[in-house]
Amino acid sequence: MAEQMTGAEMVIRALTDNGVEHIFGYPGGAALPIYDAMFQQDKIQHILVRHEQGATHMAEGYARSTGKCGVVLVTSGPGATNAVTGLTDALMDSIPLVCITAQVPTNLIGSDAFQECDTVGITRSCTKYNYLVKRIEDLPRVLHEAFLIATTGRPGPVVIDIPKDVQFALGNYYQPDVETLRHQSYRPQMDGDLGAIEAAVDMMLRAERPVFYTGGGVINAGPEASEALRELAELTGFPVTSTLMGLGAFPASNPQWLGMLGMHGTYEANLAMHDCDVMINIGARFDDRITGRIDAFSPGSRKIHVDIDPSSINKVVPVDIPIIGDCARVLREMVRVYRSKSNQPRTEAIAPWWEQIDEWRAVNSLGYKNSTTTIKPQYAIERLYEASKAQGKDVYITTEVGQHQMWAAQHFHFDQPNRWMTSGGLGTMGYGLPAAVGVQVAHPDALVIDIAGEASVQMTMQEISTAVQYRLPVKIFILNNERMGMVRQWQDLLHGSRYAHSYSESLPDFVKLAEAYGAKGVRCDNPAELDAAIAEMLDYDGPVLFDVVVEKDENCLPMIPSGKPHNEIILPDTANIGSIIDEKGRQLV
Amino acid sequence: MNAHLQPTGSAYFLTTETQAAERHTLTVLVDNEPGVLARVVGLFSARGYNIDSLTVSETEHDKHRSRITIVTMATPKVLAQIKLQLERLVPVHKVHDLTAEGESLERELALLKVAGKGENRVETLRLADAFRAQVVDASTESFVFEITGKPAKIDQFITLMAPLGLVEVVRTGLAAITRGPEGM
C-alpha cells in the first residue's frame, strides 16, 4: 500500500518502520526539511549532539550495547565530513550504522554550492555501502535496503545522501520486501558448510592442546552466539581467550577463561595461542595486534576459522578449515555435531595442557606493584570494578584509546556480551565519552562508565553538554597521568625516551570544567581516599567527571613488542623497559 | 626472555613477499549503477593492487548489468584476496579469475594513426595487411588503422609502426571470455 508523502516524511517513516527509537544528529540548512518532519512526530527521539563525530560514536555505543542499528542524521558539507571518523571507526569494528547526510539540491550538485561536498565520494571507502538518492521514487527502497545492508552479514556503516529537493519532493512511500530490493547480489552466507563443521569437530575431538580464539564476530552474532560459545566450551572443556573486541562473550569469571590475548594480553592466553595444536577462531580476524610476527604465529597448530566475511579467511593467516557463516549458527551446529559424536569433555586428554596453562597463569602477568602514595592506574580500575559490581546494576564500560583502554580490558571483567564498547580497529581517541552517552540513551537505568585518559577525553569533551541536556548520568573516569601514556611508552621502547610532544600540558581543571558544564566534578590523588571518591561518583545521580590523578610513568604490561612472536612477551616484574631501551637509545642518539 | 628485546623501530611487523607476481584476467559482473566503477577501481587503489587494463560496458541492458574486465599483476595470495574483496562489494554479482579457470579468449581493439609519405606509406600498408589491420580512415598524408587481436599482437604492431610515422594510439583494453559451452 503506497502512501503519498514528502521525502523528509519518508525518512521518518522508514526509520519508524525499521524500529528506530533514537537518532543522534545535528541540524543545518540542507537537513531542515527532515528536521521539520522530525519536529512533527513523537515516535523517534532526537539527541542533539555537540559535534557530528560525537553523533557517530554515540550511535556506535548505542548499537554495540543493544545489537540494534545506530542512526545518525547530519547536514551537508561540514556535517558530513565531521562524521567521517565515526563512520571509519564503525567500518573497522563492524558496527551497524545508518547515517543520513543531507545534500545540496540536485540541480546544484557539482557547482561548488554552499556547504556542498562529494559525500558519496568521501565516504565510499569508509562505509559498507553508500547512496546518493536523486529521485524520490528510489528513496523508500534505499532507506530500507540501507538497514538491511548495515545490519546483516558483516555489519557496517551505510550512508544515505539525500539532496534537499528530494526531501521536499512528494512521492509514494512503500515498504519493499527483501526480495524486491535492488541488489540481488547482496546475499550474505549465514549457515556454515556442514562438511566443514564435521571436519572441524573431528579435529577438535583429536586435539591435545586446543584453544578457542574468539572475537568481535561473536558479539556481532548476538547473545545466542555467546550462549552457544559457552555451551561448546563446557562441552569440550577447552580454554577460551578473546580479542579486545570479543570481551564478555565468554564470562571472565569462568575457570576456562584465559584473559584477553594479543599485544597486551595475558601470558597464558598468548602462550596457549603459540603452543596450541588446534586453534578454533570464532569471529576474529587475525589482527596484527594478535598475531605479532606472522611467521612465528602459532607455528605448530592446525587452524579452524569461522567468519561471516569470506575475505577474512586467509587474509592474514592461512587456515586449515575455513567455515563461512554466522557465529551463532555455526556454533550451534558445532554443539550439535559434537554431541552426536561424544558426550565427554576431553578432560583427560587435555589435562597436561591445562597443567601447562596453570603454570603460565602462576606467572601472574597482570600483576603490578601497588603504592600507598600514588594511585596506580590498575588499582583504580580494580577498585572501580569492585565498586560498580557492588551497585547491583547492569554495568556498561566504554573507553578512549591508550594505556587506560588496555588496563580497562585487563582489570575490568565482563560476564556478559554487549557490555564493553571500545574503539579497537581504528583506535579513535575521543570515542569513549560520546559512546557512553549513546549507551546511556539505550539503557537509562544502567551504570555507564567511560574509562578515559586525560588526552583522549579532550577530543570530544563537549559531549558532556549533551549528557547534561538529556540527564544522562554517565560517569567519566579519567586516569590522569598527564601523559599520552601509550605514546610515551612507545617512545621509551623505541625512541630512546625522547618524549616528543607526548605530554599533556595546560590541562583544564576537570572539576571546574565539569561544574561549568553543569555536571559534577570529583578529584582524587590519594589511594586511601580512592574508594570514597568512587562512591561519591557512583552515588551522584547525574553526569560526573572524575579526575583520578595516577602514577605518571606506569607501563602497560604485559606487552608483546610488535614484530615479536608471542613467547617474547615483556612481563611486569622483569621489565623496566625504559632503562633497557634507554641504553640502546642513547647509543642511537 | 627480555634479553631478546630489540627496538623494532616500527609499530607494525614488516614481512617480505616471497611469492612471485602473476598476470591474471578477472571478469566482474556488476549492477550498472552510479559509482560502481569508482567502487571497483577504488578498491584496487585503496588496497594497493595494480590495474594493468580495464574494460567496462553494460552487457545486459534489461538487467542493467555491466561486465568489467580487469588485468592485474599480483601474487596468488593477493589475487585470492582481490577476488574476495571484489565479491564483498554490494553491487558485485560474480567475479571470475579467467586465468585461473583455464584458457580463455582475450581480445583487444586498437586504433593507430600513422602519418607519412612515399616509401613509408607502402611499408605501412604492407605491415597492416600482414596483421590484418583495416584502414578506417585515409588521407594523402595519413592512415587510421583498426586492429583486433591479443594484446601481444597489438603491442607488436605498434612497435613496428613506431618508426613509420606513428602519431597516436588508442586501445580499448581487454575483453575476455572463457572457451566452451559454460557461461559466467
Ligand SMILES: Cc1cc2nc3c(=O)[nH]c(=O)nc-3n(C[C@H](O)[C@H](O)[C@H](O)COP(=O)(O)OP(=O)(O)OC[C@H]3O[C@@H](n4cnc5c(N)ncnc54)[C@H](O)[C@@H]3O)c2cc1C
Ligand atoms: C591501543 C590499542 C591496543 C590494542 N591491543 C590489543 C590487544 O592487545 N589485543 C587485542 O585483542 N586487540 C587489541 N587491539 C584491538 C585490535 O586493534 C583489533 O581491533 C582487534 O584485535 C580485532 O578484534 P577481532 O579480531 O575480534 O575482530 P573484529 O574487528 O571484531 O572483527 C570481527 C570479525 O568477525 C567477523 N564477523 C562479524 N560478524 C560476524 C558474524 N555474525 N558471524 C561470524 N563472523 C562475524 C567479521 O567478518 C570480522 O572478521 C588494540 C587496539 C588499540 C587501539
Ligand SMILES: Cc1ncc(C[n+]2csc(CCOP(=O)(O)OP(=O)(O)O)c2C)c(N)n1
Ligand atoms: C584521534 C587519535 N589521534 C592520535 C592517536 C594516537 N594515540 C594513541 S594512544 C595516544 C595517547 C592517549 O593518551 P591518553 O588519552 O592520555 O591515554 P593514556 O595512554 O595516557 O592512558 C595517542 C596520541 C589516536 N589513537 N587517535
